[in-house]
Amino acid sequence: MKQYILQILSADEISRLLVRPSDSYADLEPTVRGIIATVAAGGDAALRGFTEKFDHVSLQDLKVSAPELTKAESLVSKELKEAISVAAKNIETFHRAQMPGSCSVETMPGVVCSREWRPIQRVGLYIPGGTAPLVSTLLMLGIPAGIAGCPEIIICSPPTAEGKISPAILYVAGLHGLNTIFKTGGAQAIAAMAVGTETIPKVDKIFGPGNKFVAAAKSIITQPPYNVAIDVNAGPTEFLIIADESAEPAWVASDLLAQAEHGEDSQVVLVTTSIDMATAVEMEIEKQLKSLSRQQTVAKALAKSFMLVVDTMKEAINFSNRYAPEHLLMAVRNPGSWKEKIINAGSVFIGDRTSGVFGDYSSGTNHTLPTSGAARNAAGVTVESFMKSVFFQEITKEGFDRLAKTTAILAEAEGLDAHANAIYRREVQND
Numbered sequence: 001m002k003q004y005i006l007q008i009l010s011a012d013e014i015s016r017l018l019v020r021p022s023d024s025y026a027d028l029e030p031t032v033r034g035i036i037a038t039v040a041a042g043g044d045a046a047l048r049g050f051t052e053k054f055d056h057v058s059l060q061d062l063k064v065s066a067p068e069l070t071k072a073e074s075l076v077s078k079e080l081k082e083a084i085s086v087a088a089k090n091i092e093t094f095h096r097a098q099m100p101g102s103c104s105v106e107t108m109p110g111v112v113c114s115r116e117w118r119p120i121q122r123v124g125l126y127i128p129g130g131t132a133p134l135v136s137t138l139l140m141l142g143i144p145a146g147i148a149g150c151p152e153i154i155i156c157s158p159p160t161a162e163g164k165i166s167p168a169i170l171y172v173a174g175l176h177g178l179n180t181i182f183k184t185g186g187a188q189a190i191a192a193m194a195v196g197t198e199t200i201p202k203v204d205k206i207f208g209p210g211n212k213f214v215a216a217a218k219s220i221i222t223q224p225p226y227n228v229a230i231d232v233n234a235g236p237t238e239f240l241i242i243a244d245e246s247a248e249p250a251w252v253a254s255d256l257l258a259q260a261e262h263g264e265d266s267q268v269v270l271v272t273t274s275i276d277m278a279t280a281v282e283m284e285i286e287k288q289l290k291s292l293s294r295q296q297t298v299a300k301a302l303a304k305s306f307m308l309v310v311d312t313m314k315e316a317i318n319f320s321n322r323y324a325p326e327h328l329l330m331a332v333r334n335p336g337s338w339k340e341k342i343i344n345a346g347s348v349f350i351g352d353r354t355s356g357v358f359g360d361y362s363s364g365t366n367h368t369l370p371t372s373g374a375a376r377n378a379a380g381v382t383v384e385s386f387m388k389s390v391f392f393q394e395i396t397k398e399g400f401d402r403l404a405k406t407t408a409i410l411a412e413a414e415g416l417d418a419h420a421n422a423i424y425r426r427e428v429q430n431d
Contacts, residue, residue, distance in 0.1 A: 001256075001270070001285070002306040003278060006315060018323050020238065020372050021267055021304040025216035032187045032216040036226075039191035044198045050188040057163045062199055064165055064181040072170035084172060087362040088139055094364030095144045098383040110399025114392045119149040122201060123386060124193035126208030127157040129185060133166035134209075136361045140368055140381065141207045142176045148386035153178050154203055156193060158185020186210070190217035194228045205229040207381065209368060212236075212265070231381050235371040236265035239356055240325035242316045243281075245274040247331035247352050252277075253284030255329060255356050256305070257298055264300035269323065270307040271316045278307045317341045324375040327356045346375045400426065 004017070025032075039046045044062060052058050076084075104114035125141045128134045138155070145153050155178055157165050165183060173181055182200055184192060190210075194217075196202030206218060206228060215235050221228045239259035243252050256268040272278050285302070292298055310316050317338060320328060324344035331352035332338070342348055346369030347359050360367050368381040395403065404423050411419035 001268075001282065001302050003282075004306060004308050005275075006308055006310045006319070014319075017306065017308070018373070020235065021265065025212055025219065028212055028216045029220070032213055032220060035187045035213075036191040036194070036217060036220060039188050039197065040195040044200075047184050047188055047192055047197060047200075050186070051159065051184055054186055054188075055158055056161055057159055059159065059163050059183055062182045062184055064170065064179075064183065066179070068164070069170050069174050069179060069181075072167040072174060075167035076171045080168060081171070083362075084135070084139070084168075084175070087136070088143060088172075088175070090362055090364035091139055091143050091366075092147070095147050095366070095383050098144075099147065100384055100387070100389075108399065108402055110396040110401075111403055112394045112399075115389050116392065117384075117387050117389050119151065119387050120204050121150070122152040122154065122203045123150050124154045124156065124203035124206045124208075126185075126189055126193075126206060126210055126214065127155060127169055128208070128210055128214075129158040129160070129166060129169070133157070133169055135166070135168045135172055136367065137208060138169055138172045138178075140366050142172065142178055144366070144381065144383045145207075145386045146176055148383050150386050152201070152203075153180065154193060154201060155181040156184050156189035156200070157181065158189070159183040187213040187217035190214055190221060194221035194226045203228065205231070205386075207231040207368065207385070209234045211263070231368055231385055232370045232378055233372065233374060234368060236267065237262035237327075238267045238269070238325050238371055239327040239329070240269040240271060240320055240323060241329040241331055242313075242320060243270060243272045243274070243277055243331040243352075244313065244333060245277055246333045247272075247277060249277060249280035249284045250288075251352050251355070252331055253281050253288055256281070256302075257285060257288055257292065258355070258357050258360075259327065260298045260301035260305065261292070261294050262301075264297050265304070266301040268301065268305045269325070271310060271319055272307065273310055273313060273316060275309050278309055281307070313338065320345070324370075324373045326369045326371045326375065327359065329354070329356055344373075344376045346370050346380050 047062060048059055100117050102116045106112050123145055127138050155173060157169060159165060190206060192200040193203045193206050218230045219233060222230055237259050241252055260266050260268050270281055289295060289298060321344045326346040328345040329349040330338060335350045347365055349356050359365050366381045370378040404427050408420045408423040
């Protein structure tokens with residue numbers, strides 16, 4: 001990992017550190033637009049073609065069958081089932097507490113305004129597969145979708161070379177009554193959910209992380225003519241650790257390596273008030289890296305990552321708020337005392353025992369989070385992400401009498417005669 005000292009960096013050099021290594025998908029856009037257009041025109045046949053091209057498997061049926069779902073339970077170990085059960089319980093507990101309530105207020109006598117929540121009717125969940133089938137992502141998305149009460153939940157996940165979906169993913173889906181699952185991945189899966197095919201219905205909102213092609217597809221389908229909502233513009237994983245001299249170097253290194261393991265485009269950052277800590281963590285990284293199975297992936301991510309040595313905790317927090325990390329770990333003395341200073345972060349881990357991996361899997365918070373600095377203005381997935389609020393208003397005769405003149409005057413001030421007339425017509429009959 002590259003090492004920098006804040007005090008000797010120029011303002012431009014600091015700004016460059018804030019730019020993610022994979023911020024732009026402009027080079028992929030023509031290819032991804034072509035994939036979306038092909039799926040829109042060719043439907044299931046196009047999906048089967050892309051599956052053969054990219055996943056190297058020929059499929060007749062894209063939908064996971066009932067027997068496949070049933071068989072999955074027997075293919076998952078007892079130990080994994082128990083782990084899934086604990087994680088699911090924590091995720092459900094935290095997300096159920098987020099259920100929003102309705103509100104109603106009389107803004108003036110006879111004028112009642114209210115807000116109520118409704119579930120999004122059809123949502124699509126993209127669950128990455130391939131070399132790392134993300135069982136945890138299905139828990140993070142399927143559970144809040146169920147709590148929100150979404151009537152239709154569609155799942156797309158890329159198949160293996162044998163034309164199968166990970167048994168663990170199918171097991172989790174079965175546990176939560178999610179049986180509409182399709183064997184398709186990548187940009188073509190996002191396209192299928194955005195435009196609809198013969199077997200995959202068009203959805204109202206798409207959730208889930210993925211590679212560059214998936215991220216580019218999600219960005220494109222939010223625009224005309226598709227106009228499908230998405231959860232967050234989730235790019236490659238990023239993780240920032242603030243550590244002082246009290247931190248355990250081996251623990252800090254292990255968390256940096258864990259998040260670098262997500263992909264070669266991931267970025268991990270250590271901001272420390274101790275140059276000795278930076279050196280010790282670097283040594284631990286070199287030692288621990290040798291034993292990792294995804295060593296090449298991690299090494300490529302580390303090459304795009306860095307350490308920054310600062311003088312004070314205030315400088316560390318300020319840099320973190322400017323960087324706005326997806327994940328932030330506070331490995332410092334009295335970490336809780338800094339909570340109110342943290343403004344921009346997707347998910348924060350307080351204390352060096354609170355590994356970021358807990359948030360990835362089992363603590364209960366959601367791991368679908370804003371990346372690329374989007375934490376400055378966006379949050380991670382919640383139950384509300386699967387819902388929308390609807391405004392209501394009801395005006396009685398008393399309310400009409402009190403508010404009609406005000407409303408008509410405002411309409412006339414804007415030169416909108418028809419608006420004012422809608423009030424005056426009622427005013428005549430109201431008398």
